[in-house]
Amino acid sequence: MMSNTQILQRDQLDLSALVDYPEIEYAPGGIGNSPVAMLVHGFPDTPHSWGKVAQGLVQAGYTVVRPWLRGYTPASVKHGASYDPYTAGLDLLAWRDMFAGRKVHLVGHDWGAVAAMAAVATQANAWETLSLLAIPPFQRVERAWRLLPRQMVMSQYMLEMQAASAPVKLAANQFGRVRALWSSWSPGWKFTNSDIDPVLEAFSNPKVAWAATRYYRSLFTLHRVATRSxxxxxxxxxxxxxxxxxxxxxxxxxxxxxNVMIEPTCFPRGIRSEILSNCGHFLHAEQPDAVLSKLLAHFDAQ
Structure with a gap:
């Protein structure tokens, strides 16, 4: 597997992505038209958590693109720029344009899943398939009312992210808050230092921590066009x-x-759901083999 970092300039920001190529892409006479899988991370996370899934996809013949969400690298942080899932979805469409003429499968986790849904809602014909990890589709969110009391307790961290002090608190006490989120969100996962170190490195930059919290603040700024979008x-x-x-x-x-929120009529080309047992929020890092198998089956079915 050969990898490099690609830069995309957009909105006066330098966006970054890891791109992993299968052997056919760089072997002598390589044709350079393998299908593409775009894997998008969430919070608090980086593209590195997709590593094992990416390796499996490359072995299966896919070029794998792993973008950093805007704001998760210092070069993509700028006061006055937008940090929200709708704008991030437009970034994904810009990344997709770099692979014109190829089939591109879009996979998102957490905020990456929300951005992926925004990208598909904006331009469905750009994508071959969509895969959502850990985040349900929202078209019928009102159906979840029986589950909302518990979910509101689980989602209290979103209110925490509204505070001006939130970026500093994420890094305080040797990133105790980030570690606590990982532990509570994936309670059965004994993650290692190598799993979480890329996240801690990213959030050690105050600019990145600030931008990452802006995604949560964007949910409550209804005066902004991007929030309404x-x-x-x-x-x-x-x-x-x-x-x-x-x-x-x-x-x-x-x-x-x-299963409560999925409405099949909102997915004219079909939707299938899978719940992995003994697995938490970071399912692609916890059970990469299971996630890889389900992704490949989904891609191959089209």
Whole structure:
């Protein structure tokens, strides 16, 4: 597997992505038209958590693109820039344009899943398939009312992120808050230093920690066009074959929300859901083999 870092200039920001190539891409006479899998991370996370899934996809013949969400690298932080899932979804479409003429499968986890849904709602024909990890589709969120009391308790951290002090608190006490989020969201996962170190390195930069918290603040700024676009796009049908996955033990977003909120008519080309047992929020890092198998089956079915 050969990898490099690509830069995309957009909105006066330098966005970055890891790109992993299968052997056919760089072997003598390589044709350079392998299908593409775009894997998008969430919070608090980086593209590195996709490592094992990416390796498996490359071995299966896919070029793998792992973008950093805007704001998760110092060169993509600028006061006055927008940090919200709708704008991040437009970034994904810009990354997709770099692979014109190829089939591109879009996979998102956490905020990456929300950005992915925004990208599909904006331009469905750009994508071959959509896969959502740990986040349910939102078109029928009102159906989840019986689960909302528990979910509101689980989602209290979102209010915490509204505070001006939130970026500093994420890094305080040797990143105790970041470690606590990982532990409570994936309670059965004994993550190692190598798993979490890329996240701690990213959040050691105060600019990155600031930008990452802006995604949560964007949910409450209804005076902004981008915020209104988030909610408008979340109601739109997603006209691509879709796979939705969740971990049974997710401590951030209840797995039960998945089947409650899915409305098949909002997915004209079909949707399938999978709940992984003995798995939490970071399912692609906890059970990469299971996630890889389900992704490949989803891609190959199209």
């Amino acid at each position: 988030i909610y408008a796009s979340s109601r739109k049908p997603l006209n691509v074959p879709t796979l939705a996955m969740a971990g049974q033990d997710d401590g951030c977003m209840q797995a039960a929300l998945l």
